Amino acid sequence: MIAAGHPFAPPSHEQRWIDTATELAAEFAKTAAEYDESAELPLANLQALHASGLDVALLPAEYGGESLSYRSFGTIVRLLGAACPSTACIWVMHIGAATGLVTRSTPDVARFYADELIAGRRFANALSEPTGGNLFLMPLQHAAPVPGGYELTGAKRFASGCEIADHFLINALVDGQPAFFGLAADPSTMAYIPIWDTMGLRASRSQLIEFTGTLLRADRLCPPSTGPHPNHIGAGLAFLSLGIADAAVTALVAHARKRVIPTTGKPLAEMQWLRFEAADVHTRLEAAGMYAHHMCWLADQNSADFIPATMRAKQLANVIAVDAAQLAVRVGGASAGYLRSSPIERLFRDAQAGGLMAYSVEVCKDVIGAGLLAD
Structure with missing residues (x-):
């Protein structure tokens, strides 16, 4: 780990969050093999992370968080990855989708997603397509205009933690251009295909999702990004x-x-x-x-x-x-x-x-x- 005082080290006032993650990681390590064997989502670990306050701490301060630095976030993920990689993988996607929707949405929508994270709702991303390979930011599937937004019929894969997600960060082509949306889980138009039988990260359960006429609401469309946008x-x-x-x-x-x-x-x-x-x-x-x-x-x-x-x-x-x-x-x-x-x-x-x-x-x-x- 990088020594305190180094420019790349986490800010000293955020050390308590790293200490919290260290304690949690020690507990997660005890059940990592069990979750791997059963390929069961480590829900208890994810709930413990939320209960500790870490999820909320990563929100921007104006939305109720602490704007926890990326330097601390990386340190925390490394601790979790050493203890239970599947837990770390799901948590990275959860935090990435949630903070992505907060920072890329209009203020009212951002407030909604921040409140959902604060309340303990689960987030996941649905960006990778079966035929898209590494082009997860450049979707190939088109969403057709319909009243209230756009309709998507297609599939996304490797959606870690999707089975317990309340909200998704999803993308599709709109008028030929990549567009990002927030999407509430919709059992009537979304199906999780149980194909996950993997060699590693077994407990991440990164399933395939099928969409059949799923509505991508126009008021959940993220405005185009301007300037640098870390994630x-x-x-x-x-x-x-x-x-x-x-x-x-x-x-x-x-x-x-x-x-x-x-x-x-x-x-x-x-x-x-x-x-x-x-x-x-x-x-x-x-x-x-x-x-x-x-x-x-x-x-x-x-x-x-x-x-x-x-x-x-x-x-x-x-x-x-x-x-x-x-x-x-x-x-x-x-x-x-x-x-x-x-x-x-x-x-x-x-x-x-x-x-x-x-x-x-x-x-x-x-x-x-x-x-x-x-x-």
């Missing part, structure tokens, strides 16, 4: 992977210290090859963490550089999470790294998810490389 989903995804990497490093260190090599009688931690590889993972994790905090500092400055920084931060964090988890499997061996009874096995599966989530590692690298090599 909590873009900021949070890097820290989700960093948290998984933290947990993997903690697990491999603990095992390497206690595992004795029969042929030498010495702990595995004294093997030079492991020291070299552990040093490499540790150094890269520190660097990825530092850059992620830089990204959040840019968000707190409302800098236009936030968007390209999210791509750099995400791919750095995604890659180091996979590499840290892979090393943990090697250190754990068959008994501590490969069996379902081991937390290392779950962390390895969870680590794969970040690089597949939009924007994927490959897309991030392509955008970064294209910008570097352009005339």
Whole structure:
């Protein structure tokens, strides 16, 4: 973690929220394996986060929150990601959808969504389309004009926590242009398709949603964005992977210290090859963490550089999470790294998810490389 007083460190007056998250994360870690095994939504964890005040703290001050900094938000997501990645994933999407609707809506609508979050209502995003790949901000599905708004028939996928959501941040093409709406859950026109049988982040239950003539209300249309617009989903995804990497490093260190090599009688931690590889993972994790905090500092400055920084931060964090988890499997061996009874096995599966989530590692690298090599 970044030392207090560093420009990228969370503001000192927000430390109580990080302390709160630390306490919650310790409890969430106790049930992470159970939720993974059952693929059940960690509703109790999400309710605990709301009850702690963290959800509301992230709202802008003018809507009843504390305008909690992105630097603190990232730190909190990293703590939650190390404890229970599925909980962290759902929470990032919940906060991202809620704060997105508050900050992008007209004042009256923003007040409505802020009050809904304060009251404990659940939010989710419905942005990714089955045929859209990484183009989650550029929808392909059209919403047709109807009285009162626009009608959408189509599907969205990977909607984390959708089954308990009261409100969605959703997008569609309106008059050929991408448009964002707030949408109340509507069981009469929306169906959740139970296809979620995934390798990692099993308890996030990121289902497919089918829409059949769903009304996107005109008064819930978000006005076009002007100027820089940081968002909590873009900021949070890097820290989700960093948290998984933290947990993997903690697990491999603990095992390497206690595992004795029969042929030498010495702990595995004294093997030079492991020291070299552990040093490499540790150094890269520190660097990825530092850059992620830089990204959040840019968000707190409302800098236009936030968007390209999210791509750099995400791919750095995604890659180091996979590499840290892979090393943990090697250190754990068959008994501590490969069996379902081991937390290392779950962390390895969870680590794969970040690089597949939009924007994927490959897309991030392509955008970064294209910008570097352009005339």
